[in-house]
Amino acid sequence: WHGLIDSAYRRWLPVTDDTPAVSLHEGNTPLLRSAHLSGLTGCDVWLKVEGANPTGSFKDRGMTIAVSRAAQAGAELVVCASTGNTSASAAAYAARAGLAAAVLIPRGAVALGKLGQAVRYGARIVEIDGTFDDCLRVARELAAHHPVALVNSVRNELRLAGQRTVAYEIVDALGDAPDIHCLPVGNGGNITATWHGYRTYAAEGPATRVPRLWGFQAAGAAPLVTGAPVAEPATAASAIRVGNPATWDGAVAARDESGGLIAAVTDEQIFAAYRMIARHDGVFAEPASAAGVAGLLDQHERGNVPAGSRVVVTLSGDGLKDPDASLRDGYDSTRTGAATGEVARALNLA
Numbered sequence: 466w467h468g469l470i471d472s473a474y475r476r477w478l479p480v481t482d483d484t485p486a487v488s489l490h491e492g493n494t495p496l497l498r499s500a501h502l503s504g505l506t507g508c509d510v511w512l513k514v515e516g517a518n519p520t521g522s523f524k525d526r527g528m529t530i531a532v533s534r535a536a537q538a539g540a541e542l543v544v545c546a547s548t549g550n551t552s553a554s555a556a557a558y559a560a561r562a563g564l565a566a567a568v569l570i571p572r573g574a575v576a577l578g579k580l581g582q583a584v585r586y587g588a589r590i591v592e593i594d595g596t597f598d599d600c601l602r603v604a605r606e607l608a609a610h611h612p613v614a615l616v617n618s619v620r621n622e623l624r625l626a627g628q629r630t631v632a633y634e635i636v637d638a639l640g641d642a643p644d645i646h647c648l649p650v651g652n653g654g655n656i657t658a659t660w661h662g663y664r665t666y667a668a669e670g671p672a673t674r675v676p677r678l679w680g681f682q683a684a685g686a687a688p689l690v691t692g693a694p695v696a697e698p699a700t701a702a703s704a705i706r707v708g709n710p711a712t713w714d715g716a717v718a719a720r721d722e723s724g725g726l727i728a729a730v731t732d733e734q735i736f737a738a739y740r741m742i743a744r745h746d747g748v749f750a751e752p753a754s755a756a757g758v759a760g761l762l763d764q765h766e767r768g769n770v771p772a773g774s775r776v777v778v779t780l781s782g783d784g785l786k787d788p789d790a791s792l793r794d795g796y797d798s799t800r801t802g803a804a805t806g807e808v809a810r811a812l813n814l815a
């Protein structure tokens with residue numbers, strides 16, 4: 466596997482023979498069946514582990530396209546606003562392409578792992594005293610007045626074209642599209658791209674059907690649920706702490722065209738799902754990633770999930786991105802001396 470541009474999916478990607486393939490071998494991520502969630506819901510539940518991408522989130526699928534095209538266009542500076550994962554991915558692919566990158570992030574609101582990535586990949590870090598939405602407004606204004614390559618998914622069809630590939634991989638792995646596809650929603654780019662991917666693969670590829678798209682926002686940051694922007698979005702799932710989604714219309718269209726839904730889940734539900742999939746499926750995904758799992762469980766409790774449904778849940782980012790989230794609640798441990806007998810007793814082995 467040599468990444469998306471050099472894969473069989475190339476024919477659906479906005480690249481030409483003149484486009485340099487800036488790649489970290491993104492894509493081709495695991496699709497793992499969850500025996501635990503399948504048992505809980507009476508369905509056939511699969512986890513699409515997007516944290517297995519090179520920089521640890523689904524963002525790499527779009528960034529390989531956006532940065533390859535920026536390199537082809539002779540861009541010198543790649544710019545993005547981000548809650549963290551887009552900036553990590555933009556910084557990585559810019560470094561790969563030998564381009565400079567500048568990332569605009571809400572000061573003090575980006576998970577440790579993501580900040581560590583952007584720093585080390587060599588991006589210029591601009592910490593804005595405001596929300597992600599302020600960062601995105603500034604990034605768009607910068608791009609309107611200066612010769613920079615804005616690689617946010619807003620008006621950047623290139624990113625979303627790359628992100629469609631997740632649907633191609635799922636259909637190729639399962640043999641057809643699932644009944645329901647669950648995923649977290651922040652700016653709305655990924656639900657839009659995932660839906661377009663399934664639609665494309667049903668029109669031009671091997672899929673004979675399309676799924677319903679079920680998107681989930683954090684209750685404290687759910688403008689697509691309430692119908693109005695949220696001035697002060699609040700959630701511990703920092704990746705989806707977005708008050709005014711950049712791809713609002715696309716997300717609503719994905720919901721309506723697929724006969725799906727966009728609903729809210731509380732931080733408590735998100736963190737319970739975050740713990741559950743690590744404990745029972747061995748998959749460590751960052752908190753925002755678990756919103757799709759929390760949503761599936763919530764919809765099941767409401768009696769909205771037909772028994773026997775085939776469900777795919779996108780786990781959008783790796784748990785290593787936000788180590789604080791794992792240790793913030795503290796953890797149980799036993800402190801012992803260095804005597805083996807003592808440890809054996811502590812483990813009830815003696």
Ligand SMILES: Cc1ncc(COP(=O)(O)O)c(/C=C/C(=O)C(=O)O)c1O
Nearest residue numbers: 547548550551651652653654655781782
């Ligand atoms: C782990 C994780 N899960 C879900 C989402 C929501 O996807 P969209 O609905 O397409 O926004 C994000 C988004 C992150 C950024 O928007 C950014 O990095 O600036 C994410 O990092």
